[in-house]
Amino acid sequence: MDWFTSSDYWLSRLVFQRGLALVYLVAFLAAGRQFRALIGERGLLPVPEFLARVPFRRSPSLFHARYSDRLFAGCAWVGGLLAAAVAAGAADAVPLWASMLMWLLLWLLYLSIVNVGQIWYGFGWESLLLETGLLAVFLGNADTAPPVLVLWLLRWVLFRVEFGAGLIKMRGDRCWRDLTCLYYHHETQPMPGPLSWFFHRLPRPVHRVETAANHVAQLVLPVLLFAPQPVASVAAGGMVVTQLWLVASGNFSWLNWLTILLALSAVDGRLAARVLPLPAPHHLPAPPLWYEVLVMAFTVLVLVLSYWPARNLVSGGQLMNYSFTPLHLVNAYGAFGSITRTRQEIVIEGTEDPVPGPDTVWREYEFKGKPGDVRRMPRQYAPYHLRLDWLMWFAGLSPAYAASWFRPLVSRLLEGDRDTLRLLAANPFPRQPPALVRARVYHYRFTTWRELRTTGAWWHRTLLYEFWPPMSREQAGG
Incomplete structure (x- = not known):
């Protein structure tokens, strides 16, 4: 040398x-x-x-x-x-x-x-x-x-x-x-x-x-x-x-x-x-x-x-x-100076019913990487980066993380925007956009060995609160 x-x-x-x-x-x-x-x-x-x-x-x-x-x-x-x-x-x-x-x-x-x-x-x-x-x-x-x-x-x-x-x-x-x-x-x-x-x-x-x-x-x-x-x-x-x-x-x-x-x-x-x-x-x-x-x-x-x-x-x-x-x-650089003890996930749903009631059917938007369907095994995406999925995790910690972009996201879903839907795993409304979209926060936890064997579910979830009220395209500013 x-x-x-x-x-x-x-x-x-x-x-x-x-x-x-x-x-x-x-x-x-x-x-x-x-x-x-x-x-x-x-x-x-x-x-x-x-x-x-x-x-x-x-x-x-x-x-x-x-x-x-x-x-x-x-x-x-x-x-x-x-x-x-x-x-x-x-x-x-x-x-x-x-x-x-x-x-x-x-x-x-x-x-x-x-x-x-x-x-x-x-x-x-x-x-x-x-x-x-x-x-x-x-x-x-x-x-x-x-x-x-x-x-x-x-x-x-x-x-x-x-x-x-x-x-x-x-x-x-x-x-x-x-x-x-x-x-x-x-x-x-x-x-x-x-x-x-x-x-x-x-x-x-x-x-x-x-x-x-x-x-x-x-x-x-x-x-x-x-x-x-x-x-x-x-x-x-x-x-x-x-x-x-x-x-x-x-x-x-x-x-x-x-x-x-x-x-x-x-x-x-x-x-x-x-x-x-x-x-x-x-x-x-x-x-x-x-x-x-x-x-x-x-x-x-x-x-x-x-x-x-x-x-x-x-x-x-x-x-x-x-x-x-x-x-x-x-x-x-640095990461995870603090650790969250519980997992809160935002679940976005839509319905074709313009006037929701007790019998209204709400369909969930499934994301590619972040937890949603409790029976869906978590996927491997890294080193690829799913940016929306990551920001949804932050939004679950605090609504402040979503202040600048969540309303536009709801608006794009109500429009059936093709580019936005490509960020998701599937579109639950393939024929026409939903009449209303809402978001709710759930507590997610991994199931136990017994729960996994008996139910096939990787996650167990419990509803916590409403994150975003049902909103139409006109209300969202679409």
Whole structure:
């Protein structure tokens, strides 16, 4: 290893960059398939209205120059095609400067989407993808060995993701400190997966071990990332195992997969080749001077911007999933500082009866990912992100989360809006829209082993209160 690059990490870089391109592909695919209903010209929170009140300096995006649904779709699908090409090796088949431009275009296109996405894109993994994606611009390609400075910056991102999440837990809900949070979390998490029921039914001592292991993974292993090899590689491997456990137990979009890729970037390829049947590192040419200058300048920029997230880590008022710049360059991360003990789900229903009475038949709108039909086993969607389903979970915690978009959602259902209905699992009114739509809140809990065997239901639910009164199209403002 010379002072600037290390061929020992060529395989780690290869896996990281190809995997990152796949994450980009999923992100652009989700954007292209969901934007019309959520933020399109007739969406629940239209981009043109957002651009009219938010200046470029606060939310930089290509769409400040011009917006149309067709242009947004073009950006999403061009981004997806470019990501697929990079995942297939296109960035390693072109000169270094061209490879950097490809990664930069991916970042610019997704930044433009996130910065007009409003509440639908207010998740930590959006900023994590952008921050990590910009680092990939400076990581090089097959023409040169990976620069050591960027490899350390990737570890700095991983440290903030894990250590920030660990600190927010220890500073937050008491159940993290007494090791009881996982008594509830598998059941009350935003979007349970197909194995979440089984994880929830593990013995409580196992849940306590899970919680303790989480603290080790988030508060101890991140520090070891900065230790000499092979300690750093072992720590990274421990994080990968922890993240795979989270992948199996729930749906957290691409957060876990991106964290796994960051951890793999810290694995020394020479050491890994001694343990696993992997190719040994081979010598790569020295990078050009212009590239070294760009990498060093970018590193200085990141170090300067790191002041705010570093201060946030030691602050008693730690922020969670916060971007300090509109470019999402160096961010604060964290998740689940508090855990809900019970699950409240909003169930939306419609009826063809314009004057509801005791005999009125109400039909439920079934969502793709969030719980609804109690007999429907939770599905696996991650790394794909169902944005409406996630916001429905937040709305179940507090109506304030739905203040800006729930009435438009009801209005679109009353219109039978095709783009909105595509976000759902099925349309209970295929011939014509309903006359009325309402929403009610239920308490959901996982069934017991006996209840599952006798009823076939994964959930048991109890009506709590009315969330939205029966409303016609005229009342909803359609």
